[in-house]
Amino acid sequence: MEQLISIEEKRSFLKWFLRRYQLKSRECIWLLNYVLSDEHLISLLKFVDNTSGCPRAMIISEKNASHTAFVYRKHDVETNEPEKAFHDIRMDQDEIIYVHLVFPSSSLSSEYVSILEENPHDRHFINARYGDEVSRLIEQAESQFMVAFLESEIDKALVTHDKKRFVELAAQLKQIREGR
Incomplete structure (x- = not known):
């Protein structure tokens, strides 16, 4: 089942997220602002609850989260440097980027839940944690x-x-x- 989240919904959510939360890495803020500046790049984003199995994925953490500040993975290559992700995103504007944001009470955030999509690469994409919400x-x-x-x-x-x-x-x- 393909879910359709509009570019405007994604843009609105990202702006809300950037206003509301401080990120561990300021380079992540720059990266998200770069993506926000281009409709095509926004259209490549798919927000997911987890990035397991995704060929191209990005995990960004809020300042107080226990998770690593930033992880970018493309196939078998992984980096913690937003600058390398920026370069790859700039060069490859065709492949979907699966994004997982780590922040407090994410499962209770109606803003986040409303833009979440299924991870088609995860065998268990029905997550009961979000079902009730x-x-x-x-x-x-x-x-x-x-x-x-x-x-x-x-x-x-x-x-x-x-x-x-x-x-x-x-x-x-x-x-x-x-x-x-």
Whole structure:
């Protein structure tokens, strides 16, 4: 199953991440800003929960994380130097880059969970850790949509003086707001 995360969603997330967290390496900030400056490079990014098996991957850690500050892997070659990754990204703008960000409570971050994609190279790409959070986000979005829809329909019923429809819709809206 191919997931489609838009370039704008990825850009927005990266900007949020850079504003919110300090990274262990300032070169990582430069690298992410370089990627942010080019739509094509952003389109190559796939944010994943783990990079196991990925042919080209990057792991970037927040300042307080216990993980290594930076790891870049392309096939069998691995480096901890963002400068080498920058050079490779500049030279190879065709191959997907799988990115794993290490920061506190990442599994609870709706911003992060919303841009995560499955790692097609990992045999176990269903991660139960995010399942409940994703379900909660979907339920919340459905509820918000239903409330907006019902409010719009209630407005229409008021304009057309359709009392019966108004009462039905108001009851449905009340049920949703009460959490049924």
